[in-house]
Structure formats: structure tokens, C-alpha cells
Amino acid sequence: MQLLSKNMTEKFAMEILSWQYTKPYDFYNNELTSEAIKEMLEESYYAIVDCNDELIGFFCIGKSAQVPVGNQYGAYVEDFVDVGLGMNPVFTGKGNGFRFFSYILRAIQESFPAKDIRLTVATFNERAIHLYEKLGFSKEVKFHTDTAEFITMVKQVK
Secondary structure: OOEEEEEOOHHHHHHHHHOOOOOOHHHHOOOOOHHHHHHHHHOOEEEEEEOOOOEEEEEEEHHHHOOHHHHHHOOOOOOOEEEEEEEOHHHOOOOOHHHHHHHHHHHHHHHOOOOOEEEEEEOOOHHHHHHHHHOOOEEEEEEEOOOOEEEEEEEOOO
């Protein structure tokens, strides 16, 4: 499967915000609102499609990839490239994560060749944490919100 990055469009944003994951990953379900669409269009969000223009997933960089309460725990003090991502639930749990996230990492490293990369993941998502460790990320700062516990993970590229 060949992957391509595209600028976020309203069509892609609406599709992403409509995705429905099964338990326990339903934690990642979103609401399709004009505010959510606006954020995806105005912030650093990118769609990832295959050669048939089918939406495979997305990623975002910068503040959009951070969980705001993490600032209270010093989770985002260092100057890293923060990345957030999501894969179309049709493709999750089927061995597609390695290729998908490797593609995202290559895209980020091309744009920010000397910066370490950080992500934030819910601690219950062991499937994702395993993938991130496999790709060279290590666990850093743990924190919680009212609804979940999170951990930042960092990949040093220097």
C-alpha cells in the first residue's frame, strides 16, 4: 500500500471526525462539530491516503498533538516535534500500524531533520505503545486527566 500526505480538506476532516472505534478504542471517537472541523483545517493536520485517494488516516504536529493538561505535569517543556495520529478504524488491528506510523515519522524527519519527536498516548492503548517502542520511542512523563491516564513517549533522532 503506497501512502501519500495531503493537506487536510473539509471532506477529509468530516470523514475523520465520523470514525467510530470499537471498545476500548472508542475513547478516540470524536464529535463532528464545526469547531472540530475548523481546528483540523486551521492547525497542522494532514490526511494520509492511498494511491486510490482512500483516507487511511491522519497526523498532526505541534500543539494540536498535545493533551493540554500535560502542561501542568511538565510533559511538554522540551522543544520537540509533537505528533498526533489516527488511523481509519477499518485498518486498525490488522498489522498496518508499522507501515502507517513509519510513513509519518519519515515525513516529520524530512521537515524537522534534527529534532526529537514526542507523542502522547493513553496508557490503556498497549497496542499503540508496543508499536511506538518498536519504532524507537521511550516512555517519559505520565499524567492523567479526569477521564484517562496518558504517557508521553520520545524518539531521539540526534
